[in-house]
Amino acid sequence: QVQLVESGGGSVQSGGSLRLSCVVSGYGFSWNCMGWFRQAPGKEREGVATIERDGTTSYVDFVKGRFTISKDNAKNTLYLQMNSLKPEDTAVYYCAADFLIPCRPTTEVTTAFHYWGQGTQVTVSS
Numbered sequence: 001q002v003q004l005v006e007s008g009g010g011s012v013q014s015g016g017s018l019r020l021s022c023v024v025s026g027y028g029f030s031w032n033c034m035g036w037f038r039q040a041p042g043k044e045r046e047g048v049a050t051i052e053r054d055g056t057t058s059y060v061d062f063v064k065g066r067f068t069i070s071k072d073n074a075k076n077t078l079y080l081q082m083n084s085l086k087p088e089d090t091a092v093y094y095c096a097a098d099f100l101i102p103c104r105p106t107t108e109v110t111t112a113f114h115y116w117g118q119g120t121q122v123t124v125s126s
Contacts, residue, residue, distance in 0.1 A: 002026040002115045004095050009120030016085050016124070022078040022095030022117055029076040033103035036069060036080045037110055038091035038122075045094070047105025049080065058104045063089075085124045092119040 008020040020036065035050035049059045049069035057069050068081040078095050096113035103109065 002097070004097060004115060004117035006093065006095050006117040006120040009093060009122045011123040011125065012085055014086055014124055014126050017081070017083045018085065018122060020080040020082070020093055020095075020120060020122075022080075024076045024078065024095075024097055029071075029073050031097040031099060033100040033109075033113075034071065034078050034095065034097045035103070035105055035109075035113070036067075036078070036093060036095055037105070037113075038089075038093045039119075040091040043091075044107075045110060047107070047110045048093070050103045050105045050109070051078070052103045056103075060105050082122070085122075087124045087126045090122060090124050092121050094119045 003025045004022055006022045032053045036048040037045050038048055039045040051057050051069045066084045070079045095117045097115045098113045100112055
């Protein structure tokens with residue numbers, strides 16, 4: 001059984017940083033596409049960043065230069081380093097994994113993921 005467990009969320013002030021982690025179990029770590037997504041109250045879930053098996057990363061424009069996605073294959077863990085956080089980054093953040101081509105944080109790809117974590121809340125105050 002595949003399980004994804006996020007951690008690292010919390011409350012920070014604007015300009016602060018958080019590092020999210022997602023431990024994946026039940027299938028190893030050979031997914032060709034993994035990613036981070038978020039959902040704010042009253043809004044649709046949206047892509048934030050994705051990473052391919054070879055380490056190729058993709059970001060949506062509103063996090064470029066502020067967020068970094070990475071993975072540690074030995075630890076079966078996916079990370080999202082979030083710097084210069086803004087109040088509009090407030091949301092529940094989810095990690096996901098699957099075998100998808102292409103691997104991009106687009107709306108179409110977001111809806112195609114089958115394996116999701118339970119989410120971790122990130123709150124940024126001004």
